[in-house]
Amino acid sequence: MLSKKMQSQLEKGSPIRRAFEEGQRLGSLYGKENVFDFSIGNPEIPAPEAIRKWVRQIIGEDSRSIHGYMCDAGYEEVREKIAASLNRRFGTSFSLHNIVMSAGAAGAINVIMYALLDPGDEVILMRPYYPGYQSFILNWDAELVAVDPDPEDFQPDMEDFRRKITERTKLVIVNSPNNPTGVIYTEETIRGLTEILREKQEQYGHGIYLLSDEPYRELCYIDTYPEEELPFWTEYYENTIIVYSFSKTLSIPGERIGYFVIPDGAAGSRDLIKASRIATGMLGFVNAPSLFQKVAGACVEIKADIYDYRRNRDLLYNTLCRLGFTCVPPQGAFYIFVKTPGGDEKEFLKAAHACRILLVGGSAFGYPGYARISFCVSYDKIKRSLPAFEKLAGMMDL
DSSP, X not given: OOOHHHHHHHHHOOHHHHHHHHHHHHHHHHOGGGOEEOOSOOOOSOOOHXXXXXHHHHHHHSTTTTTSOOOTXXXXXXXXXXXXXXXXXXXXXXXXXXXXXXXXXXHHHHHHHHHHOOTTOEEEEESSOOTHHHHHHHHTTOEEEEEXXXXXXXXXXXXXXXXXXXXXXXXXXXXXXXXXXXXXOOHXXXXXXXXXXXXXXXXXXXXXXXXXXXXTTTOBOOTTSOGGGSOOGGGTOTTEEEEEESTTTTTOGGGOOEEEEOOTTSTXXXXXXXXXXXXXXXXXXXXXXXXXXHHHHXXXXXXXXXXXXXXXXXXXXXXXXXXXXXXEOOOBTTEEEEEXXXXXXXXXXXXXXXXXXXXXXXGGGTOOSEEEEEOOSOHHHHHHHHHHHHHHHHHTTO
């Protein structure tokens, strides 16, 4: 008999996966070219040629050992390269012992939660948030606490954040550039959040960790923050853990490769690093995928060419605004968060489906009344979808 946790998940399921699978079904009925699936962050932008080059080269040079075990934290030479890259970019002083390779960002977050959380501990999320966080928190019998955004700019509401921190708060998760809004947290926001965290740590007499989930760090479209100058959380708050995935920036989500950083300045860092390495084994990951650790090490300085993403964003966002939709201006990542006309999310998604447009409702992200559009598709698909969006606008009487 299934566990009670899993029974509840069977009933709930993943709305993103459901929409993606529905897109597959409709594509088989009407032809893929006639279905416009914007449901999932699965980049159709090709991976850089360097990825294929290094895969071939690494396998050719090291075919006997590349598929074996290594240190549970990952290959030392790869972690050294990552630490050196971060130090060059952000003025940090990490060494390989601060870096642990992971099976993507999801694997990293679960490892960290296993190392930190006891049942009943509270984890604070900023609405709207990536739906996977809910499942990860449930895994460890912790409690999800959601902070409201300012509805004008989708920066976190500072007073709500202050109210929501309690003695049981163990972890705060931030995600910037944000999924699903594309918003980038300003330096003012970062300073405000960290000031409140320090105040609450002193009040309750224990550390509160902040986990910065950064799979979209390199996908930034605003001049205020060129990619090298996006605020790096460890500069502002000592109890920060950085999580990174190569999935989005290098278009390799299926390879499940990422890492997390635990700085020496974080409370109990030595034990936390040890615990996270032990948790990697206890969760059954054993180690991050061996081949793509090597590939990531070779490609650590290669960044996504955001020209295609920027072009997609501009065409789709400008068209939606022209048609009368209200959208959160996407500053990073590859999502547009559109307000559902009339406020009826279900009816909007139903109408979009009738136009063979697949979206994910804001309720999945803890913020009803909106829908997420993922524009990490081909430019041709976006061009072909525009008449369908125009039809949708007509159905909504915009």
